[in-house]
Amino acid sequence: MPPSPADFVAATPLFQGLSAGARAELAAKLTSHRFAAGDVLVEEGLPCEGMYLLTSGRVRITRRSRDGRETTVAWESPPSTSGELPLFDGGPYPATVRAVEDVTALFLAKEDFRAACHQRPELALTVLASVGRRLRRLIESIDFGAVTRRLARYLLEQSQLSGQDVIQLPGFDPELTTRLCAEGGAITQSLERLIEGGVIRNDGGRITILDRTRLEDEASVPD
Numbered sequence: 001m002p003p004s005p006a007d008f009v010a011a012t013p014l015f016q017g018l019s020a021g022a023r024a025e026l027a028a029k030l031t032s033h034r035f036a037a038g039d040v041l042v043e044e045g046l047p048c049e050g051m052y053l054l055t056s057g058r059v060r061i062t063r064r065s066r067d068g069r070e071t072t073v074a075w076e077s078p079p080s081t082s083g084e085l086p087l088f089d090g091g092p093y094p095a096t097v098r099a100v101e102d103v104t105a106l107f108l109a110k111e112d113f114r115a116a117c118h119q120r121p122e123l124a125l126t127v128l129a130s131v132g133r134r135l136r137r138l139i140e141s142i143d144f145g146a147v148t149r150r151l152a153r154y155l156l157e158q159s160q161l162s163g164q165d166v167i168q169l170p171g172f173d174p175e176l177t178t179r180l181c182a183e184g185g186a187i188t189q190s191l192e193r194l195i196e197g198g199v200i201r202n203d204g205g206r207i208t209i210l211d212r213t214r215l216e217d218e219a220s221v222p223d
Contacts, residue, residue: 048086057103148190152219
C-alpha cells in the first residue's frame, strides 16, 4: 500500500512530535500536486499561499541578489517542506523553490494551516520549534558556506587538470587546509553537504563528481 498523506506528515521533520490525531487532521487538509523538472513551486517575492511537503523528487532553493543573480541556498528532497516561513510572519516567500526533477508534493493552504493552529495549539509550537532548529543550522552553516565554495572550486580545478571526474583528496594535511583556509572539521562538513546533495561521492578520499552542473553552481557563489 502506498504511503498516505498522514504517513508523509508523520515522516516530515517539521511535524515531528504531533499526536496521531493532529497528524490526521492536518493530512485531511492536504492536496496533491505534480511538478515537472524546471517548474516553480514557490517564487521569491510573491505572496504566500501555503507550504509544500515534498513526497518525491528534489528541489533547488534560490535567492536573487541585487544584481539579479541567483544564488543557491539549499537542495531539498523528501521528507522536507518548502515555503513555511511566511505562514508565521505574513510576508512574501523569501526564496524560489524550483523542481530539478519530476516532483510530487502535498500542499497545505495558509488558511488551513492557521485554522489548524487555532484548533491544535501544539501544531504551532511544534512547527515553531522545527523552524527554530532550521534557523540554528543556517546560522551554524554560514561559517562553512565559504569553505564549501572553496572546496567546490578546488575539486573543479583538480578535475580540469586531470581531465577526469575522479579526484584523490590529499587528506586534511597542511596543503589542503591552507588551500581551503579551513580546519579539517569544516572541510568534513562541506564534503558531507555535497555528498548529501548528490553532488559528489566519497570513497575513502577518492572523490567522484556526480553532478558537475551543481558543483559549478556551488563554486560560482559570489565571495
